Amino acid sequence: MNKPITREQCLTLDKSDPLASFRDQFELPDGVIYLDGNSLGALPKKTAARLNDVITREWGGDLIRSWNTAGWIDLPRRVGDKIARLIGADAAEVVVADSTSINLFKVLAAALKLNPSRQVILSEPDNFPTDLYIAQGLIDLLGKEHELRLKPADEIFDSIDADTAVVMLTQVNYRTGRMHDMKAITARAHEQGALMLWDLAHSAGAVPVDLNSVGADFAIGCGYKYLNGGPGAPAFVFVPQRHQAKFSQPLSGWMGHAHPFTFDWKYEPAEGIARYLCGTQAVLSMSALECGIDTMLEADINLIRAKSLTMTDLFIELVEQRCAGYDLKLVTPRDHSMRGSQVCLSNVNGYSMMQALIARNVIGDFRAPDILRFGFTPLYLRYGDVWDAVDRFVEILETRSWDRDVHKQKAKVT
Amino acid sequence: MNKPITREQCLTLDKSDPLASFRDQFELPDGVIYLDGNSLGALPKKTAARLNDVITREWGGDLIRSWNTAGWIDLPRRVGDKIARLIGADAAEVVVADSTSINLFKVLAAALKLNPSRQVILSEPDNFPTDLYIAQGLIDLLGKEHELRLKPADEIFDSIDADTAVVMLTQVNYRTGRMHDMKAITARAHEQGALMLWDLAHSAGAVPVDLNSVGADFAIGCGYKYLNGGPGAPAFVFVPQRHQAKFSQPLSGWMGHAHPFTFDWKYEPAEGIARYLCGTQAVLSMSALECGIDTMLEADINLIRAKSLTMTDLFIELVEQRCAGYDLKLVTPRDHSMRGSQVCLSNVNGYSMMQALIARNVIGDFRAPDILRFGFTPLYLRYGDVWDAVDRFVEILETRSWDRDVHKQKAKVT
Numbered sequence: 001m002n003k004p005i006t007r008e009q010c011l012t013l014d015k016s017d018p019l020a021s022f023r024d025q026f027e028l029p030d031g032v033i034y035l036d037g038n039s040l041g042a043l044p045k046k047t048a049a050r051l052n053d054v055i056t057r058e059w060g061g062d063l064i065r066s067w068n069t070a071g072w073i074d075l076p077r078r079v080g081d082k083i084a085r086l087i088g089a090d091a092a093e094v095v096v097a098d099s100t101s102i103n104l105f106k107v108l109a110a111a112l113k114l115n116p117s118r119q120v121i122l123s124e125p126d127n128f129p130t131d132l133y134i135a136q137g138l139i140d141l142l143g144k145e146h147e148l149r150l151k152p153a154d155e156i157f158d159s160i161d162a163d164t165a166v167v168m169l170t171q172v173n174y175r176t177g178r179m180h181d182m183k184a185i186t187a188r189a190h191e192q193g194a195l196m197l198w199d200l201a202h203s204a205g206a207v208p209v210d211l212n213s214v215g216a217d218f219a220i221g222c223g224y225k226y227l228n229g230g231p232g233a234p235a236f237v238f239v240p241q242r243h244q245a246k247f248s249q250p251l252s253g254w255m256g257h258a259h260p261f262t263f264d265w266k267y268e269p270a271e272g273i274a275r276y277l278c279g280t281q282a283v284l285s286m287s288a289l290e291c292g293i294d295t296m297l298e299a300d301i302n303l304i305r306a307k308s309l310t311m312t313d314l315f316i317e318l319v320e321q322r323c324a325g326y327d328l329k330l331v332t333p334r335d336h337s338m339r340g341s342q343v344c345l346s347n348v349n350g351y352s353m354m355q356a357l358i359a360r361n362v363i364g365d366f367r368a369p370d371i372l373r374f375g376f377t378p379l380y381l382r383y384g385d386v387w388d389a390v391d392r393f394v395e396i397l398e399t400r401s402w403d404r405d406v407h408k409q410k411a412k413v414t
Numbered sequence: 415m416n417k418p419i420t421r422e423q424c425l426t427l428d429k430s431d432p433l434a435s436f437r438d439q440f441e442l443p444d445g446v447i448y449l450d451g452n453s454l455g456a457l458p459k460k461t462a463a464r465l466n467d468v469i470t471r472e473w474g475g476d477l478i479r480s481w482n483t484a485g486w487i488d489l490p491r492r493v494g495d496k497i498a499r500l501i502g503a504d505a506a507e508v509v510v511a512d513s514t515s516i517n518l519f520k521v522l523a524a525a526l527k528l529n530p531s532r533q534v535i536l537s538e539p540d541n542f543p544t545d546l547y548i549a550q551g552l553i554d555l556l557g558k559e560h561e562l563r564l565k566p567a568d569e570i571f572d573s574i575d576a577d578t579a580v581v582m583l584t585q586v587n588y589r590t591g592r593m594h595d596m597k598a599i600t601a602r603a604h605e606q607g608a609l610m611l612w613d614l615a616h617s618a619g620a621v622p623v624d625l626n627s628v629g630a631d632f633a634i635g636c637g638y639k640y641l642n643g644g645p646g647a648p649a650f651v652f653v654p655q656r657h658q659a660k661f662s663q664p665l666s667g668w669m670g671h672a673h674p675f676t677f678d679w680k681y682e683p684a685e686g687i688a689r690y691l692c693g694t695q696a697v698l699s700m701s702a703l704e705c706g707i708d709t710m711l712e713a714d715i716n717l718i719r720a721k722s723l724t725m726t727d728l729f730i731e732l733v734e735q736r737c738a739g740y741d742l743k744l745v746t747p748r749d750h751s752m753r754g755s756q757v758c759l760s761n762v763n764g765y766s767m768m769q770a771l772i773a774r775n776v777i778g779d780f781r782a783p784d785i786l787r788f789g790f791t792p793l794y795l796r797y798g799d800v801w802d803a804v805d806r807f808v809e810i811l812e813t814r815s816w817d818r819d820v821h822k823q824k825a826k827v828t
Contacts, residue, residue: 056457099693102667105664138664254543
């Protein structure tokens with residue numbers, strides 16, 4: 001084992017951190033170490049003032065005129081263009097709309113239509129459940145000719161074959177933090193004549209993503225995790241230029257129409273990515289998302305990634321140095337190329353331990369059956385926070401205080 | 415013609431208006447007469463403070479914990495229960511989610527599944543376009559065995575026949591203000607073995623609706639018009655108890671799962687209305703919607719309806735008394751039982767006239783090809799406003815100032 005890491009070493013890392021100043025752009029409650037930004041990102045300082053302006057001036061003062069004068073009508077594409085810069089997409093290839101689940105329905109329907117001779121949607125059983133549920137709902141609706149085939153993560157590559165219509169994967173696993181090799185799997189899918197659909201829920205704003213470089217066919221992602229868009233923020237959908245004209249998605253609402261304000265009775269899809277819009281979008285929530293993305297765009301994603309890996313390495317090493325003997329198993333891969341921006345530990349008492357941590361203001365979360373999940377968000381976390389989080393964890397373990405806390409704490413379900 | 419109506423008579427009406435005090439619950443810009451609350455409702459005074467609290471305290475301060483401690487997880491059903499009281503539904507029959515278009519997709523899929531031997535979706539060509547677009551998208555996805563059959567409004571009743579799977583109508587027409595007889599058409603649909611799906615976009619909060627009394631099978635509606643929920647507010651969906659267990663809708667995201675936080679790979683729909691949820695909901699926008707509905711619930715919908723009819727009668731009579739000779743044709747029915755809460759006039763120069771009105775702070779809107787649309791929202795409009803609006807219209811007509819204004823005003827597309 002390496003020499004014990006000291007708190008002073010962590011504070012020294014903070015002093016030379018090129019991202020250190022970003023913490024000032026967030027509102028964070030005193031004393032809280034927030035390791036759940038992968039579930040709900042923290043509040044950017046600019047958001048409250050911006051939303052107040054949207055509500056009082058744009059809505060209250062200018063009323064219906066703000067659809068034009070405040071640019072509400074352009075929000076989905078404007079914010080989409082900003083997200084495109086974070087995920088290696090071109091302008092006009094991303095639009096913000098609806099939820100991740102609904103956007104998946106749109107592109108999964110597109111993928112099946114574009115690969116009509118094949119029936120299999122290939123995914124993994126440990127994919128985030130809503131992705132699997134949406135696939136099941138679409139298959140049921142289409143009449144069950146299609147099949148959702150599930151293979152463990154490490155068998156996916158070899159399971160892509162001539163039956164595969166589309167490979168549907170979340171790049172970073174929500175429960176383990178394991179990251180797929182996007183380039184290799186996309187290439188394999190194409191070799192086998194399959195399309196590749198990536199869910200970037202735990203990637204966008206957390207790891208560098210280069211969709212067009214790897215040749216991804218479709219992608220979706222979440223606004224309320226690393227993009228700090230606020231609770232239930234709208235999601236995004238990516239369709240590259242080469243696929244946009246080929247298919248008109250089935251949630252064909254008026255905002256995806258070529259001419260929404262001519263009020264024709266017949267649907268005519270808009271040119272380009274706008275056809276992936278459906279109904280009128282939630283302007284307040286989308287305006288908050290824009291604040292989160294604007295904050296994110298000021299940082300270099302490569303610096304974010306470097307800090308994330310240093311932080312997760314530090315957390316792992318501190319846990320191994322200081323929490324040995326408590327049967328905490330590392331679930332997240334050690335290999336940097338296979339790790340997202342979280343560290344997961346398993347323990348049969350994981351639920352109670354996490355409740356005890358939360359009671360001590362170290363906020364991570366728990367995922368059934370036994371996983372303690374810690375998310376690392378380099379924009380607002382300090383190396384000193386990592387040290388302090390493990391320090392509080394050590395105290396909980398040494399005093400077995402989680403054994404009492406479980407009776408005192410109200411169940412936390414999210 | 416009746417004796418000319420004076421401004422003083424209108425001010426007298428305001429003095430005895432039992433809803434007069436509600437105007438104080440809204441933020442309205444000085445000097446503006448807002449006749450477009452049927453497109454985007456005005457800002458309730460409580461909304462800005464409430465949203466600031468949701469953002470700074472619930473999100474910023476309590477972070478992920480607010481899904482439980484602030485009740486975010488219950489918002490769709492809690493707000494749904496409140497809307498139920500406005501539309502004659504029972505508790506647990508309405509949920510707030512997504513957009514009107516997306517909710518229509520869910521219930522239209524349900525209706526086709528519950529009436530599997532029939533192929534026809536019956537609607538009118540002048541229905542709000544997104545409803546027709548969604549029907550076309552669903553039919554395309556299902557493989558085109560189904561047919562969208564369009565008949566003019568006054569032929570709908572007689573067109574319901576043994577081929578009709580579902581009748582899909584918007585109760586109050588967005589362009590004309592014409593209102594269908596919900597009771598008679600629903601009864602006719604049931605006589606013929608068809609299901610009845612109502613879009614309440616221009617009804618909820620504007621006219622009394624009693625879904626269970628008329629036996630409606632499905633309904634959807636909009637949060638940002640008469641419910642004053644803010645731009646792009648989430649929409650709602652109604653499914654009566656008797657239909658809830660029969661079908662699991664295809665947008666089967668995790669929030670509609672029986673146990674979303676057990677993270678099973680297999681979709682199992684929630685009991686009851688919750689299965690009409692899909693993904694994570696936009697908490698900020700939904701919190702604003704709740705403020706609008708809370709404001710609406712303080713008023714008696716029958717008083718709202720009575721004032722709406724008095725106001726629209728007044729507007730019609732004033733236009734006929736004072737704007738005669740300008741070829742303004744009344745598009746909205748005079749019969750109260752066939753009129754929603756708007757008055758529409760047609761004129762070949764309607765677009766320019768509306769621009770001139772807006773330039774004089776009388777905000778209505780224009781619908782192609784030739785319709786000037788004026789919405790009346792009894793909670794925040796005064797009879798004096800109606801008189802003043804017509805007075806400014808008279809000035810525009812007499813001076814032909816719309817003829818110049820068209821060159822000065824920037825096009826308004828919504």
